[in-house]
Amino acid sequence: MTLERGHEVKISLIKFCCDYKGDGSTEKNNSKRNKILIGSIISLTALLVIYLGMTIYFRNHFYFGSEIDSVSVSGKTVEEVEEQMPSKVKAYTLQLESDNGKKEQITADEVGLKYNSNGQVKNLKDKENPFGWVVAVFNSNEYKISEAVSFDKELLKKKLDSLSFFDSSNVIEPKNASFKYENGSYNIVNEVNGNKLNKDKLYSIVSDAILKGDATIDLKSTDCYVKPQYTASSQKVIDTKNILNKYVASKITYTFGKSTEVLDGSTINSWIKVDDNLNISLDEGKVKEYVTKLSNTYDTVGKTRDFVTTLGNKIKVNGGDYGWSINNTKETQAIVSDIKEGKSETKEPAYTIKGVSRDNNDIGSTYVEVDMSKQHLWFYKDGKLVVEGDVVTGNISQNHSTRVGVYYIKYKERNTSLKGQDYDVPVSYWMPFDQGIGIHDASWRSSFGGNIYRTNGSHGCVNSPFYLAKAVYENIQVGTPVICYY
Secondary structure (H helix, E strand, O other), X not given: OOOOHHHHHHXXXXXXXXXXXXXXXXXHHHHHHHHHHHHHHHHHHHHHHHHHHHHHHOOOEOOOOEEEOOEEOOOOEHHHHHHHHHHHHHOOEEEXXXXXXXXXXXXXXXXXXXXXXXXXXXXXXXXXXXXXXHHHHOOOEEXXXXXXXXXXXXXXXXXXXXXHHHOOOOOOOOEOOEEEEEXXXXXXXXXXXXXXXXXXXXXXXXXXXXXXXXXXXXXXXXXXXXXXXXXXXXXXXXXXXXXHHHHHOOEEEEEEOOEEEEEOHHHHHHHEEEOOOOOEEEOHHHHHHHHHHHHHHHOOOOOOEEEEOOOOOEEEEOOOOOOOEEOHHHHHHHHHHHHHOOOEEEEOOOEEEOOOOOOOOOOOOOEEEEEOOOOEEEEEEOOEEEEEEEOEOEOOOOOOOOOOEEEEOOOOEXXXXXXXXXXXXXXXXXXXEEOXXXXXXXXXXXXXXXXXXXXXXXXXXXXXOHHHHHHHHHHOOOOOEEEEEO
């Protein structure tokens, strides 16, 4: 249904009459709304003016709270920053603090520190959006300029060299964990950290700090100190200790007849070396010295012996090649091997030559006795006389005397020929004891004993009657001592 215009006016009047209460409240509400609206418009206008004003300001000024290489440039223009930076650089100092609290300073002048802008400040400012200053207020703005400063590398090295940190009287060298032998075993000695600085690493760290504009370096928090390669907790240190204790657990008991010598950790520990890389070695020179000492004490070859002759005379006999002689080279290697295996054993050393006895003069009770002044030979076996008889020894007038000393039978041979420059004679029994000199039968002789040896003696051999040579040959063993004396 379409209303006529008169009806629309009437409805509006009725609506107005309904709204109107006669107390003026509508008028008051409208006034209040208007005031709020006006106030809001004014505030927004003011904020807009401030925002635009600050935007214009930050077209030429850095944001508040801005820093370049840790230098505050808050609200400054590019020109102001360019004027400010050189003085800041000139006043720059870098403080180094060691692990014991000692401090050293490096100043800008000492290293020839200079400011180099190269237009980078302006480039940083140009990257700031002036309309974004509101957001920047709530965030820090720290900028970095590459190569903003430069310094003289040689001056820096010279300065570092002069620091008390590198004074040799103040430097404690780092030491690896080591080992101490006490009470029969090895214990680990803790490493020494020391305070020695790695100059190359320090140079690199200081260089970076200067370029960044850092004010301090706490050296103990850096990797500048030279550290021990191995500490007490290093597995290789623990493994090395176990090997060392295996070595000194070795015990070798040497027997020399009724005498003994014990080699154990109390001696072995002094032969052990551990290098910087924890490689273990035995000083073979010291091992050899030990074996040589055993030889000097227990070897008897060539030594003077007390001997009681068949005729009851107490004499001293020296020289000859009979007796005990340790094989020093072989026994040295055996000791090294036994120690590395951690062996405990009782044994005799390796010998080059072995005697038949360790009692008294080591000759024992089985031997051949040749009295060259009496030109007589006796052969005893197990203390009993087997055979005796006159002999002819080396020709004195021809300087072929049979040598004095204690020797031993090297081997035995039947039916052979003895040859020399002026002789070639067959013998039935041949028993050499001193190189080419030995006991043998001499069928070409009709008599033995007396003074024959003085002018018609042998070339050094002990010429014997057939019966005597045969009896000795049939009862003697290789290695039996032969004592020759006057």
